[in-house]
Amino acid sequence: MTIDEIRAAAVRIKGHARRTPLLSSPFLDEIAGRRVLVKPECLQHTGSFKFRGAWSAISALSQDAREKGVFAFSSGNHAQGIAAAAKAHGAPAVILMPNDAPALKIANTKALGAEVVTYDRATEDRDNIGARMAAERDLTLIRPFDEPMVIAGQGTVGLEIAEDAAAIGVNKADVAVCCGGGGLTSGIALALAVDAPEMITRPVEPEGFDDVIQSLSTGQIVSNAATSGSICDAIITPAPGNITFPIMQKHCGTGVAVTEDEALRAMAHAFQRLKLVVEPGGAVGLAAALFHPKAFQHDTIIAVVSGGNVDAPMFSRALATLN
């Protein structure tokens, strides 16, 4: 993959995906002891960056493939992105979701017009189910991260970061990215390698689910021991992808792991200082910036907030950390 595919995706999503701004607060700068800029993809359509990759992939299909429909498996945010992008393209969408996904994410996906099929994360293999369903119904499978057109869409976040940071005089920065399978991280890393070569993309994961950090450290794809049990449900993918991993190996700096409590406290700060609703998995990049500033090299940290699809009880739990 090259940046040309990201630039082409940027053309396709223009006017459809939101161009999110770079936000900041002197209060966050004070906590981190350096400048913190926040890229709020929670403000993206469907509440996460996933809409970009979904739009990129569906808009790249042939008219015939779009009319037959698309198929996706997802813990939630990819599902909503696919559902919304498919509907806008007039394409049928079938989404396979784990039956323990947050109720709000399942309900939203249905409300956005998709057909939802659930499976048991502990006893069933989603890849097998997915491949079979796609074949039986002649749908195009759109993988959540290990898919070039999806990575290209997520990479548009990197193009925007490079452009908007340069406009305010920031060329050197650590870019802290919430990392699951690496679609967003690898896309941003590819984009920044060309458009902002003095920035370093830094994957951020929850402790205990740091498969990308371990994989980068050992030089080979490593899987997490656990596949569930984190509040950061959006990013507990078991392992980096075969396409995303080599890109991250080539272009990313060392990753940073944060605790669940740090993610919750970052959510509370985003509430108080940026007026943003952030989900736990979407807050780990900001948590790294605020609570692990010494892990970063530059005076500016750009934290990508990847999503905001959080239930009220979990959000209240985050607010309780302000006491």
Added chain:
Amino acid sequence: MTIDEIRAAAVRIKGHARRTPLLSSPFLDEIAGRRVLVKPECLQHTGSFKFRGAWSAISALSQDAREKGVFAFSSGNHAQGIAAAAKAHGAPAVILMPNDAPALKIANTKALGAEVVTYDRATEDRDNIGARMAAERDLTLIRPFDEPMVIAGQGTVGLEIAEDAAAIGVNKADVAVCCGGGGLTSGIALALAVDAPEMITRPVEPEGFDDVIQSLSTGQIVSNAATSGSICDAIITPAPGNITFPIMQKHCGTGVAVTEDEALRAMAHAFQRLKLVVEPGGAVGLAAALFHPKAFQHDTIIAVVSGGNVDAPMFSRALATLN
């Protein structure tokens, strides 16, 4: 006042105030039964639109006046806007605040570098205290709304609405504006009268604090019976201003009053669908759009969310309405 003063303010604030986007969600459209666009000024610096007016007023002062310093009285959001804008201009700022203002707003104003003096809203007259302090210390008083340069700054919200709505093909709309003393409402109304003449500015207030609605209805300035006791603390100004009222008379449509419960439910929807943190007073425009759609004339309602400075307990109260 004319739109020329608003256009001049737009030049002064460019690159300093954030240009907020227009957000939307199919879920909000469904509730209202028409298209709802949201202008999220909670994402503005200091968490409310007040930063625009503050920057506009301070940037219009002479160098000499700026060096002597500025003075403001405010229930909170104007205070934070003045503090931040003054600091950026290197101007000292003294803020007179009611002693029952939310603790977060007082703390933020101090942290932004201003000197805070408190008074008792029930027993002391803030205008008298303000005039005396300004005279004694040779500070320039910047009124929260009845001040042309402040109205000009708030009016930039209207310029942006006109431009961004036109870019997506929306020229006719009701623009629902959270209304206290009318600085934001009159500024927007002035801007739209020229730049989007088929849009109608509609003031929105909490029930029982609908001084602007009553004043527009009777043709003369009417004051609220109560001066406190609403959760919408940011917009419970006693009466419209001598400058703002004639502008609103000339350019605004009929106002809409909403209940506190509707404001809380609008906050919950903004949390769930837009990933925005909105304060009660900042939510009344969206509440009117969602729960009083028949009060509006056009197929599109543009709701201005004026601020997001809300404590965690009040926000949790809003989230509880989702149950």
